[in-house]
Amino acid sequence: xxxxxxxxxxxxxxxSEQVLFWTVGPIVVIAASALLFAKRAVVTACSVMVTMVGLxxxxxxxxxxxxxxxxxxxxxxxxxxxxxxxxxxxxxxxxDSFIETIRGQRWLSLxxxxxxxxxxxxxxxxxxxxxxxxxxxxSGGNNPGAVAELLFSxxxxxxxxxxxxxxxxxxxxxxxxxxxxxxxxxxQADRARRRVRDGLHLTPPPAPGNYARHNAADxxxxxxxxxxxxxxxxxxxxxxxQVHSLHGLAQDLxxxxxxxxxxxxx
Amino acid sequence: MTxxxxxxxxxxxxxxxxxxxxxxxxSIIVFMGIELMLNAxxxxxxxxxxxWGNLDGQLAAFFVMVVAAAEVVVxxxxxxxxxxxxxxxxxxxxxxxxx
Numbered sequence: 251x252x253x254x255x256x257x258x259x260x261x262x263x264x265x266s267e268q269v270l271f272w273t274v275g276p277i278v279v280i281a282a283s284a285l286l287f288a289k290r291a292v293v294t295a296c297s298v299m300v301t302m303v304g305l306x307x308x309x310x311x312x313x314x315x316x317x318x319x320x321x322x323x324x325x326x327x328x329x330x331x332x333x334x335x336x337x338x339x340x341x342x343x344x345x346d347s348f349i350e351t352i353r354g355q356r357w358l359s360l361x362x363x364x365x366x367x368x369x370x371x372x373x374x375x376x377x378x379x380x381x382x383x384x385x386x387x388x389s390g391g392n393n394p395g396a397v398a399e400l401l402f403s404x405x406x407x408x409x410x411x412x413x414x415x416x417x418x419x420x421x422x423x424x425x426x427x428x429x430x431x432x433x434x435x436x437x438q439a440d441r442a443r444r445r446v447r448d449g450l451h452l453t454p455p456p457a458p459g460n461y462a463r464h465n466a467a468d469x470x471x472x473x474x475x476x477x478x479x480x481x482x483x484x485x486x487x488x489x490x491x492q493v494h495s496l497h498g499l500a501q502d503l504x505x506x507x508x509x510x511x512x513x514x515x516x
Numbered sequence: 517m518t519x520x521x522x523x524x525x526x527x528x529x530x531x532x533x534x535x536x537x538x539x540x541x542x543s544i545i546v547f548m549g550i551e552l553m554l555n556a557x558x559x560x561x562x563x564x565x566x567x568w569g570n571l572d573g574q575l576a577a578f579f580v581m582v583v584a585a586a587e588v589v590v591x592x593x594x595x596x597x598x599x600x601x602x603x604x605x606x607x608x609x610x611x612x613x614x615x
Contacts, residue, residue, distance in 0.1 A: 312563060328585060419585075426597050427597055
């Protein structure tokens with residue numbers, strides 16, 4: 251007989267808690283497993299967000315509504331957003347390669363992870379719990395108030411130290427990402443002067459879709475003679491090869507849509 | 517099984533986080549694995565806090581969150597500065613300086 255089935259009634263979940271746990275728990279685990287299986291980092295970040303929100307629900311179920319809210323605000327709102335910002339900075343399209351560079355690393359890692367799972371699961375399985383006291387008395391119906399009272403009395407010094415830590419972390423981030431400027435800053439006046447000197451296009455470049463049959467950003471503009479101006483499409487779209495050619499557009503058009511005297515130039 | 521269920525869930529999440537750190541090569545994903553491990557520890561803290569009926573566990577989880585926020589700021593700054601110099605976020609390529 252497993253110690254899990256001990257007789258204490260406080261060790262049995264209420265029905266509502268069971269529903270919460272068995273609904274949110276699998277979602278949390280499945281979303282977290284994207285860390286292992288998703289190829290693209292953005293997919294991973296989004297599913298980790300799902301995990302964080304699910305954990306916030308569980309925190310509320312564990313009589314910690316304050317921490318549930320903090321979880322959503324800090325983890326989902328700040329930390330994961332920071333991750334997504336950095337992903338945008340280093341390129342959203344980066345995907346992890348699954349090619350092994352150290353021989354046998356994958357199997358060894360899996361073995362270690364399974365070993366850790368066995369140790370943790372075994373410890374939890376073997377432990378016997380006397381009963382759940384519940385937080386009704388400690389919180390007194392006002393969990394944020396009770397947490398605040400403890401935070402600003404017993405833990406006041408710890409709070410101040412963590413405040414220092416946050417300041418140091420902010421300064422550290424600024425120092426780490428600071429770049430010393432090696433060349434003079436190029437101002438708008440410099441750019442204008444260079445354009446005149448080098449005989450480049452003096453006016454602002456045409457926006458995509460100008461005089462074309464379509465004003466979407468991925469359709470290049472046309473010049474006076476109906477020729478395509480490739481530079482009018484944003485460079486990102488050109489690099490990704492997502493430019494919508496006029497030729498392709500002409501094939502997409504419904505035949506009756508085009509008046510016969512207006513031929514679409516490929 | 518109130519406490520054990522939450523502890524088992526926390527263990528599963530912790531193991532997923534550990535396996536992520538061991539298996540993945542993208543340093544941002546590795547970092548997310550570390551965040552998941554911190555969250556698993558928080559879940560265990562809260563389960564124990566309710567089991568003992570005092571709020572110290574919740575305070576511990578709160579401080580873990582604060583430290584995690586500080587850690588993420590510095591860690592991502594390191595990743596960004598590495599990306600600037602090496603143009604890669606793979607943990608395999610961080611030894612490019614040797615070659």
